[in-house]
Amino acid sequence: MADNEFDEIKFKQAVDMSTFSQVLAMDDEGECQFSLSMVLEFFDQGKNTLPDMENALQVSPFYVTLSHLNDCSVIFTAFSVQRDLPKLSFLARFLKGSASAYGLRKVRQCCEKIEHYGSKRNEDGSAAEYDEDLCLSRINSEIGILRNTLTEAQMAFEFFYKTKLA
Template sequence: MSATPKADKPVQPAAVSKPNATTKAAETKTADSDPKSPDEDASSTPDFGDLVDSAAFEQILEMDDDDEREFSKSIVYDFFAQAKTTFEKMDKKLEEKNLAQLSELGHFLKGSSAALGLTKVKNSCEKIQNYGAHKDMTGTKEEPDDNVCLKQCKTTIEQAKDEFKDVQAALRKFYKDDGEDEPDEPDEPDEPDEPDEPDGQSD
């Protein structure tokens, strides 16, 4: 049955005993309509501004089969852990001045963030990929100077970290989670203080 424009007014019951074809069609449409409230559909796609591509993130949300959004949440929080680990590796490779590895790590995190629609993080990671490959930010011009590339990588990694923190906070708020994506490790217990040596008796 082809979709018909939604009526502005609810269908009124027929005043005569013989319903005509129009009334039957309206009753069928009413029976087949989704009982969900219109507010539910309107709020299905959150607005994260320029942090997230809503169309891409909506595809992730469509995988959920409950109101708790457990499936999409698990994907998002797996990315949180993945990004944290990748940034740590980037810092290490930056210290080692390993541009090739920085390029690979940028490419890796670019793909993960793009899959979730995390636009700003994706764009910064693409720049890291390009700088690590001895190119400019657009990837169209060669940049042979290692020091220039390393400096650009360092600046962009810090920028990507800030953008990640922003989108992480926004997504946690969406999932109504004010805690961390993983439980904090308990602090190591302090070593007990050595007991004071008893004062020696004077000779």
């Protein structure tokens, strides 16, 4: 079996069954359509939230053309600064809640760290006096981990439902 394939042990490492069983309890007897639709909705949410997080980290250039300066057009490069810690914290908290509902421990942990860094706190939530650049750097690293963790969670659910989710 390749490292990226799932078995029962890897599934249980990725998904807390005591939590996920509460979602499964909402399914009709012998069917998993309701829980599957909820899981699919979660991954759609993740696919939409990650780019929003990445955008909140960006410093994007844009160009401004000023005309009529001595009959010359002058082009300046300016920067649009998105670097929005409160937004990053909010988005992480949003995704963390959903991950918790499905028993996705690692996803929840990543989101929790991003949420704390977005509030200029330590990864465990304790008070800190971090500057914005350090928090953004840590969030950037954690978003990479979150992306991989979401992929792992998707593979776990594909194993469980025996169907491709993407």
